[in-house]
Amino acid sequence: MAASEIDPRAPEPPYRQIAAVLTAEIERGDLLPGRPLPSEKELTERFGVARNTARSALAVLRERGLVFTVSGRGTYVAEPSEPAGGQ
Amino acid sequence: MAASEIDPRAPEPPYRQIAAVLTAEIERGDLLPGRPLPSEKELTERFGVARNTARSALAVLRERGLVFTVSGRGTYVAEPSEPAGGQ
């Protein structure tokens, strides 16, 4: 069976669960500053959600200053000392 | 302080208050025929309501024939002589 990284029936909504998974990967150093996150399309496939849901997850990370998005390119891991979330 | 255009505690429900505001803007000529209304997203931000509520307001105008909606594009001000609201 496929390992479902998220549980749609959990009290925590899928977009927050996805945000938590990605946040963990960033803080673990699995995704380094300057490196791109998976595209929205890849996130929808990996987590089995709609694009809107993947985008909501990315929006959470963006608000925390963990990542930044470049239109037409992708979303990238921010420097640990970036302004918004930063320190 | 921010001017709250609508009052959630008024007897008139928010979606009708929003409909009234938009109707006034159309009849005042603030929004001309053929021109797009604010998107649902913009309405949610402007009036501080959920998307469903903004949509309910637009539905009111649509029933009155004041506006028409094109899926994926937006909602537009109808011609003054349109059928539904007519004459």
Next chain:
DNA sequence: CTATATTTGTGCGTATGTATG
């Protein structure tokens, strides 16, 4: 410059679940 593919941005249609009066 043109064409194409990829990715993000925007916008509407719809459905479900929850909460309140």
Next chain:
DNA sequence: ACATACATACGCACAAATATA
């Protein structure tokens, strides 16, 4: 039960930005 409202989610379509051939 019903109307209203919010939060979340899935789907679809097209536009804009970017990169590459």
